[in-house]
Every structure is written in structure tokens, then in C-alpha cells.
Amino acid sequence: xxxxxxxxxxxxxxxxxxxxxxxxxxxxxxxxxxxxxxxxxxxxxxxxxxxxxxxxxxxxxxxxxxxxxxxxxxxxxxxxxxxxxxxxxxxxxxxxxxxxxxxxxxxxxxxxx
Amino acid sequence: xxxxxxxxxxxxxxxxxxxxxxxxxxxxxxxxxxxxxxxxxxxxxxxxxxxxxxxxxxxxxxxxxxxxxxxxxxxxxxxxxxxxxxxxxxxxxxxxxxxxxxxxxxxxxxxxxxx
Numbered sequence: 001x002x003x004x005x006x007x008x009x010x011x012x013x014x015x016x017x018x019x020x021x022x023x024x025x026x027x028x029x030x031x032x033x034x035x036x037x038x039x040x041x042x043x044x045x046x047x048x049x050x051x052x053x054x055x056x057x058x059x060x061x062x063x064x065x066x067x068x069x070x071x072x073x074x075x076x077x078x079x080x081x082x083x084x085x086x087x088x089x090x091x092x093x094x095x096x097x098x099x100x101x102x103x104x105x106x107x108x109x110x111x112x113x
Numbered sequence: 114x115x116x117x118x119x120x121x122x123x124x125x126x127x128x129x130x131x132x133x134x135x136x137x138x139x140x141x142x143x144x145x146x147x148x149x150x151x152x153x154x155x156x157x158x159x160x161x162x163x164x165x166x167x168x169x170x171x172x173x174x175x176x177x178x179x180x181x182x183x184x185x186x187x188x189x190x191x192x193x194x195x196x197x198x199x200x201x202x203x204x205x206x207x208x209x210x211x212x213x214x215x216x217x218x219x220x221x222x223x224x225x226x227x228x
Contacts, residue, residue: 031214042117042204042219050214078143090155090217098169099144099211100158 006104021088032091119220136205
């Protein structure tokens with residue numbers, strides 16, 4: 001059983017299209033972080049969401065944390081080839097001691113021109 | 114911009130050999146972590162380290178693994194006797210606090226190949 005389910009697993013779109021990636025769980029998280037990972041490199045932090053219902057924007061990327069803090073979404077507007085990569089959500093469960101992050105399996109995005 | 118650095122970037126070792134993976138966390142961070150990512154699979158937590166001792170470890174982190182902060186800047190992961198299934202990308206990360214919303218910064222990773 002995956003604690004953090006990401007969907008879709010793969011996404012291939014044309015430049016200019018919009019897309020949404022989802023990160024869902026049955027557990028409550030004290031925070032969720034979104035990372036982007038290039039092949040052969042480490043995850044690079046994009047954003048952290050903490051408050052239920054919180055929305056954060058990073059240029060063409062919009063991140064939302066669910067009201068119950070069990071899910072999150074990443075929406076990309078007018079995708080560009082430079083957005084291609086693996087998008088990971090990761091979080092710390094609210095009732096979990098320690099600081100270890102639980103990761104989803106990721107969504108591989110491919111944007112073609 | 115401060116970053117977590119890891120060396121080496123690639124390591125090939127024979128099964129049964131010991132390897133040491135090195136990391137320099139961000140200088141004002143107090144909490145250090147090792148994660149691994151087997152090819153095609155998700156990133157998995159191995160161990161966290163604070164105040165010169167392990168604060169948390171996963172079931173993956175068995176007696177073959179150890180961590181150390183030998184000086185004020187390096188943080189190392191040692192695998193005593195490598196197995197084929199230890200082949201993976203190993204990522205070091207650090208955080209400034211242990212709060213739930215603290216941001217983890219990852220290094221570029223060490224690709225370990227056990228042959």
C-alpha cells in the first residue's frame with residue numbers, strides 16, 4: 001500500500017497545454033512538499049504547503065493542499081518543454097514522530113514542442 | 114545559494130566490499146538524512162541524524178549500514194558489505210529544524226553500482 005499515491009504516473013502533452021498532477025493519501029500530513037527531479041540528479045524542492053486549503057503559485061505552477069491535508073495537486077499552465085521531468089510529492093504524516101519524508105512514486109511529465 | 118554536496122557522483126564496487134558515501138550538508142542545518150532510490154522505484158528513507166546520533170531509521174537501515182559525522186562538515190553513510198540489491202542512487206538531505214513544515218534540501222546523489 002502506497003501512503004502517497006501520485007497520478008497519473010506518466011503524462012505526455014504538447015507545449016501550451018495545461019495539466020494537473022495529483023497526490024493523494026488516506027493519512028493526514030502536517031506538510032507536503034513538491035519536488036522536481038531530473039534524471040541522475042537529486043530532488044529539487046519546488047514548494048512546501050502546510051495549511052489545509054493553502055494555494056501557492058510559482059510562475060506557471062499552482063500548488064494546492066487539500067482542506068483535510070490528505071491530498072495535494074500541482075497544476076501547470078501552458079506547459080513548456082523545460083517543464084519535462086519527474087514530479088514528486090513528499091510529506092510528513094501529522095501523527096508521525098521524527099522528520100523522515102514519505103515520497104510518492106512520482107509523475108513523469110514529457111512536454112513536446 | 115547553499116547546497117548539499119555529495120561525493121563521489123558514481124561508485125562501482127564489488128559485492129562484499131565496503132563503501133563510504135560522503136555528504137556535506139548545508140552549513141546551518143542541524144538534521145541530516147540519507148535516502149535511496151532504486152532504479153525505477155520511489156525515494157525511500159534510510160536514516161536521520163541529529164546531535165551526533167541516529168534519531169530515526171527505517172527497516173532498510175540494517176546492521177550493514179552506519180552513519181557518522183566525523184568532523185564539523187561531513188556526514189557519511191557506510192555500507193559494510195555491499196550486496197547486489199544495494200545498487201541505487203543514494204541521496205543525502207539536510208534540514209534546519211525538525212518541524213513538520215521544514216524544507217529538506219537534497220544533494221545530487223551518488224549512484225552506487227554493486228557488481
